[in-house]
Amino acid sequence: MSTTIGLGEIGNPLIEDKERARRLKSISPILSRDIFDALLSFGDPERPRYEPCYRHASFSTGFDANLSKALETLARQVIAAVRKEQVRIVILDDRCLDARQKLMPMALVVGYLNQRLLTTGLRQHVTLVVCTAEVLEPHAASVLLGYGTVAIYPWLLYATGLQLCEKQQISAKEIRLALLNLYTALTRGILKVMSKMGISTVSSYRNAALFDVIGLDRQVVERCFNGSAALLPGLGFADIEARIQAVHDKVFAHAFMKPIYPLEIGGFYRDNPGFEFHDFGSRQVLQMHRFAELRSREEYLRFREMVDGRGLKFIRDAFDFKTAKKKLLLDQVESVAQITRRFDSAAMSLGALSPEAHEALAEAMNILGGSSNSGEGGEDAARFATVRNSKIKQIA
Numbered sequence: 017m018s019t020t021i022g023l024g025e026i027g028n029p030l031i032e033d034k035e036r037a038r039r040l041k042s043i044s045p046i047l048s049r050d051i052f053d054a055l056l057s058f059g060d061p062e063r064p065r066y067e068p069c070y071r072h073a074s075f076s077t078g079f080d081a082n083l084s085k086a087l088e089t090l091a092r093q094v095i096a097a098v099r100k101e102q103v104r105i106v107i108l109d110d111r112c113l114d115a116r117q118k119l120m121p122m123a124l125v126v127g128y129l130n131q132r133l134l135t136t137g138l139r140q141h142v143t144l145v146v147c148t149a150e151v152l153e154p155h156a157a158s159v160l161l162g163y164g165t166v167a168i169y170p171w172l173l174y175a176t177g178l179q180l181c182e183k184q185q186i187s188a189k190e191i192r193l194a195l196l197n198l199y200t201a202l203t204r205g206i207l208k209v210m211s212k213m214g215i216s217t218v219s220s221y222r223n224a225a226l227f228d229v230i231g232l233d234r235q236v237v238e239r240c241f242n243g244s245a246a247l248l249p250g251l252g253f254a255d256i257e258a259r260i261q262a263v264h265d266k267v268f269a270h271a272f273m274k275p276i277y278p279l280e281i282g283g284f285y286r287d288n289p290g291f292e293f294h295d296f297g298s299r300q301v302l303q304m305h306r307f308a309e310l311r312s313r314e315e316y317l318r319f320r321e322m323v324d325g326r327g328l329k330f331i332r333d334a335f336d337f338k339t340a341k342k343k344l345l346l347d348q349v350e351s352v353a354q355i356t357r358r359f360d361s362a363a364m365s366l367g368a369l370s371p372e373a374h375e376a377l378a379e380a381m382n383i384l385g386g387s388s389n390s391g392e393g394g395e396d397a398a399r400f401a402t403v404r405n406s407k408i409k410q411i412a
Contacts, residue, residue: 017207019044019218021166023055024069025104026140038069044203045161045218047145047169048195055145055167059105072105073097074147077125078117083257086120087240091132098138109147111171115268118260122148123159127240130164130223147171154205161206163241164223173198230331232256248331293329359386363410365393375404382407 024039040058042051057063059072075094079086097103108126110119126144133139144165149172151157157168177198181191206218215221225243231250232241251259283291287298300322307315328334361377369377374395381388382403390406399405 017211017216019203019206021045021218021222023105023143023145023166025143028140035069038067040070042167044199045165045167045206045222046157046199046202047167048199049169049174052147052169055105068102069104071101071103072107072145073101073103074107074109076112076117077108077110077120077122078112078114079120080117081257083120083124083260084253087124087128090120090125091129094129094142095132095136095138098133098142104141105143105145107145107147110149111147118264121256121260122146122150123163124236124240124256126160126165127163127242131239131242143167145169149173151202154202154209157202157206158209158221159227161218161222162225162227166222170198170202173202293326295323295326295329353385356384356386359384360408361386361388363389363391363408365391366395367393371396375399378404378406 021042021044022039023042026039027036029036040055047055055070056072057065058067058070060066061071075090075097077090094103094106098106106129108122108129110122113119126146130139130144133142145167146160146165147169148160149170151160151168151170152173157170160168174195177195178191181194186194206221210216210218210221213221213226215224225241227241227244229237229241229244229246230248232246233249233252234246236252236256237244237246281288281291283289283294287294300319303315303319303322307319326333359381361381364374364377366374368391374391378388378395378399382405387407389408390410392410394409395406
């Protein structure tokens with residue numbers, strides 16, 4: 017698998033000439049500070065490395081009001097720069113947040129700009145590079161890549177890592193190693209996401225829009241995420257702007273009292289009371305462990321009550337069965353044993369799991385009266401004629 021990217025004008029792929037080879041290469045779409053500075057040096061007319069084919073310009077993703085109009089204004093600025101100033105590397109920068117300016121979501125900006133460049137016939141001339149605080153994990157990076165970004169400089173992630181290192185008072189060498197670990201982790205995370213889609217190169221993943229959009233209305237998807245399915249429409253541009261405004265006001269306009277912490281702790285990554293909901297929160301996990309330890313009906317019912325009583329938190333929570341048919345008595349349907357005999361586990365090889373997990377699946381299926389599948393790797397002959405035996409033997 018490869019995460020190698022090319023920076024610079026792509027040109028017409030049907031015409032092979034030496035100009036198509038004038039591209040900068042990077043081993044990852046995640047840029048370190050050194051690589052980002054090197055990229056800027058190639059596109060700066062005042063630097064000795066400057067070459068016109070790498071000419072760059074930075075564009076702020078901040079806006080005052082009217083998100084939809086701000087996206088259009090930004091697109092016009094970028095298109096004009098590409099046409100009139102021969103800009104070939106467009107840098108989208110969100111380091112402009114203040115008490116007046118809010119930030120457009122980077123995924124919206126990238127998706128919208130990518131579509132506008134395509135419809136104006138300029139997409140092949142432009143490399144999109146984002147300098148953003150929004151990329152903190154591989155999924156966020158993958159979304160931006162999937163809608164047209166070529167390279168990403170996650171400045172807030174690096175700044176946070178640097179601050180943590182400085183608090184620990186470690187050496188400069190150890191700091192560089194720690195920041196390299198962040199860079200490596202993001203790159204490997206992108207590889208993992210790509211592998212799940214069966215894609216081996218980031219150039220094939222980029223601009224593929226391999227996402228299902230949930231919670232955005234069809235106009236937003238059509239303008240910014242064209243090519244993706246809008247499975248469950250929801251927020252429009254005005255709704256998104258209202259949410260951005262609420263967060264902005266909370267930080268700048270309504271901070272009448274000095275908080276204990278400069279920023280809210282939040283609960284996106286860790287279960288903290290009063291913040292984002294976690295289906296597998298601390299209470300649920302503790303109750304699950306308690307049930308696993310005691311194996312009593314009462315403890316299971318407590319766990320089930322936690323799940324059933326969570327309210328409308330997921331799409332499936334809004335799903336309900338409605339039928340005009342009358343209920344059947346239990347003696348009119350098949351017994352549990354007759355139903356479970358049709359159960360079977362998927363064909364998962366021993367190498368894909370572990371010996372313990374593989375045997376547990378077989379044992380569970382045998383107890384239920386169903387069938388487990390050994391997978392292509394087969395299984396130890398010592399398991400034959402025992403409760404750990406897989407009834408289905410798969411031969412590669």
